[in-house]
Amino acid sequence: MKGIRKRVLVSFLSVVVLLFFAGLVSLFELRRVSSDTEEILRASERNLGLAKDMLDAAARQNKAVVHSIVFRQRDYDTVLMGSIAEMARTLEVVRREAVEQAYLDTLSVSAMNVQRLTQEFLRLQAQRMTSEVSGRLELRGGKDSLSMKSVEMDFDGARWYAEAYSKAYDKLTGSIKNYMISTQSSLAPRTEQLKRNAYRxxxxxxxxxxxxxxxxxxxxxxxxxxxxxPVLAxxxxxxxxxxxxxPFRIKAEVKDEVAELKDRIDDVIQLARKTKPEQR
Structure with missing residues (x-):
């Protein structure tokens, strides 16, 4: 194989090989981009899920506190204890998986403060219920009920909620939102890296x-x-x-197979010129 055919074949093979290697490199980089994208989405979904769990637990706890104060329903004590346990479990998961520690300390302090107030509320509720029961027994026994009224007035649930618990609850929800924002912001460098990988x-x-x-x-x-x-010429x-x-003359530059074709045409013309006198 030589000449024009060789050059054309080498050119087309170069294009094929170039496309093959470019496709391999692009496929490898696209797989990396896909893997990084999936990892970023999973991390974002996980962080949002943890924040949602904490907000839901705090909301259930707040609702149970309100119902306990307004309606004095002891059934919500179980909800309060469950919300405290759920918040503690979620915080433990956040401590293990958190990448950014900036808002984690504030979140932990806020959660512990709400838990402390809730436990204090349960203790006061239990004391009040015990005092009410003992007061009723004293009434039935004919004793004065002033002691029962004084115990009931010792703990003002509405005032405690407005001055202590609501502020702690607002601080906790704000800390959870700040944590959620910080976790999403921490994904920005990885997103920038993903952008560079896409360009690559x-x-x-x-x-x-x-x-x-x-x-x-x-x-x-x-x-x-x-x-x-040369062929046209x-x-x-x-x-x-x-x-x-x-005369058969070609001004164009000829090489390889085209030059051989020109020489053979010259040979045919020369042969034809030689045979004409003999025929005459």
Whole structure:
């Protein structure tokens, strides 16, 4: 294999090999981008889920406190204890998985403060219920009920909620929201890295495209200069020779197989000239 055929084959093989390697590199980078994207989405979903669990536990705890104060329903004591346990479990998970520790200390302090107030509320509620029961027994026994009224007035649930618990609850929910914002902000560098990886995935394709355009332009010039123009020139010169008897001459540069074709046409013309006198 030589000449024009070799050059054309090498050009097309170069394009194929370039496309193959560019595709491999792009596929590898795209898989990395896909893996990083999936990891970022999982981390974001996990952080949002933890924040939602903490907000739900705090909301249930707040609702139970309000119902206990307003309606004096002891059934909500179980809800309060469950909310405290759920908040503690969620905080433990957050401590293990948290990447950013900036708002974690504030969140822990706020949660512990709410838990302390809730436990204090349960203790006071239990004391009040015990005092009410003992007061009723004293009434039934004919004793004065002033002691019972004084015990009931010792703990003002509405005032305690407004001055202590609501402020601690607002601080806790604010700490949870700050934690949620901080965890989402911590994903920004990873998102920027993902952006760079996306550019890295596209870059080989762009480079390959530019190289392929250069190869195609070079191939076009080569085919036009060393194949198309010489063949057209030979066709015109051979036509002039056959019609008008003009000499077979080619001004275009010829190489390789085209040069061999020109030499053979010259040989045929010379042979035809030699055979004409013999026929006469």
């Amino acid at each position: 995935a596209v870059t080989p394709v762009l480079i390959s495209l530019l190289v392929m355009i250069a190869i195609v332009l070079m191939l076009y010039y080569f085919v036009s200069a060393y194949l198309v123009r 030979m066709n015109k010169s051979l036509g002039d020779y056959l019609r008008f008897g003009l």
